[in-house]
Amino acid sequence: MPVSGIGSITDVAGIRVGHAHRVDDDATVATPEAPGSGWATGVTVVTLPAGSVAAVDVRGGGPGTRETDLLDPVNSVQTAHAIVLTGGSAYGLAAADGVMAGLEEAGVGLRMDDRGGVVPIVPGAVVFDLPVGGWRNRPDAAMGAAALAAAGTAVGRGSVGAGTGARAGVLKGGVGTASTTVDLGDGVAVTVAAIMVANPVGDVVDPGMGLPWDASADEMAVHGLTAPSAAQIAALGELREKATVLNTTIGVVATDARLDPAATRRVAMAAHxxxxxxxxxxxxxxxxxxxxxxxxxxxxxxxxPDVPDGMHPAVPSIARIGAAAAVVTRRAIVDAVLSATGVAGIPAHRDILAPASHG
Incomplete structure (x- = not known):
């Protein structure tokens, strides 16, 4: 559901996003007394224009990833053709197989011979959503292929794709996206954008205020937020007392700037x-x-020209791009939670607190 005023990752020309998911109306969350049931999970695929440089930065203590070593700036391959964000914990990495197959069929990948042989580079990361729905109901290669086939410029938000079974603290998590433009001087401007799957152990909403942490007046206006009542905040507190831990926030930040692999890695680091x-x-x-x-x-x-000798001459530009990456990452995570709808009995922000208004 588009949100006016915050943009999306496809504002970076050439980036495309596709979601695939399955949600059963009778899906349940696992409890100590009973396993979860039904489907509530999905895949998000971000496709990249030819020649893109890709990098990654991992900060969590329990990552589930694919092809991240390949993206180290010291290694030989400096690109990727698509990035997979998926539910299903480590099982969900199977979704990348379907994305690889679809790209190969389209002839997209590292060209390895003169007979059309290609190897698509498809890094990926997972969120742990297995307790939402049945444990064995998780993304596979077919769901990955479906997300690739759905890739376009319109970006679904909220309880879609890899965010279908996501939870942000005790509230429903999901997929969010945002973009901004950065003036680098000399008449040069670049776009910086993010798409994030919010499924953290921590809270995106301040439990004492019922609003995103440090929400500005502008941000509240963009999302149509108002301060929740004391009763709504108390209801949030009751949910937190019964919290079940789920975990991991993953995503992609993108810019149309020309950066080398090391500078691109710095952007990923700044996004954290x-x-x-x-x-x-x-x-x-x-x-x-x-x-x-x-x-x-x-x-x-x-x-x-005023950069000291021995330092990369574009370092000030890289720093501004990194600062913007942090901003759009935060906005995308907040967007994910405010755009989400309830799934499998997990309440959304709009169900418990002041509802977001999307236009």
């Missing part, structure tokens, strides 16, 4: 600051927090 601003606590031993970064290379950042 936005995660820490949105979630308290973040990066816990129970989270697998992972952020991929993508630089499509469409815009050349300006060099800065």
């Amino acid at each position: 600051d936005g995660m820490a601003h949105a979630i308290r606590p973040a990066h816990s031993p129970l989270d697998g927090d992972t952020v991929f970064a993508v630089a499509t290379g469409a815009v050349e950042p300006p060099a800065h």
Whole structure:
């Protein structure tokens, strides 16, 4: 459901997003007394334009990932063709097989011979949502292929794709996205954007206020928020007393700037600051927090002649892009929670607190 005024990751030209998920109306969450039942999980695929540079930074204590070693700047491959964000914990990594197959069928990947042989590079990360719905009901290669086939410029938000079974603390988590434009000087501007799957152990909503942490007046206006009543905040407190731990926030930050692999990694690192601003606590031993970064290379950042000798001349531009990455990561995580709808009995923010108004 689009939110006016915050943008999306597809504002970076060439980026596409697709979701696939299954939600049963009678899905339940596992309890000590009974296992969960039904389906409530999904996959989100982010496809990248040719020539993109990709990197990753992992900060959580319990990550579930694929092809992250490949993205180390010291290694040979510097690109990716798609990034998979998925539910299903480690089982969900199977979704990337379907994405690889679909890209291969389209001839997309590292070209390895003169007969059309390609190897698509498809990194991925998972959230732990297995207790939401039946334990064995998790994404597979077919669901990954379906998400790839659905990729486009319109980005679904909330309880969709990899965010279908997500929970943010005790409230429903989901998928959120945001973008901004950064003036680098010399008439050069770049777009920086993020898509995040919010499923953290920590809270995105301040339990004492019932609003996102440090929410500004502008942010409240964009999302149509009002301060919750004392009764609503008390209801949130009652939920927190019965909390069940789920974990991991994952996502992709992207820019149309031309960056090398090391600078792209710095952008992924900076994005984690936005995660820490949105979630308290973040990066816990129970989270697998992972952020991929993508630089499509469409815009050349300006060099800065006053940079000291021996330092990369674009360092001031890289710093501004990183700062923007933190901002859009935070906004995307907040968007995920405010856009979510209840699934499997997990209440959404709009169900318990002041409802968000989307336009």
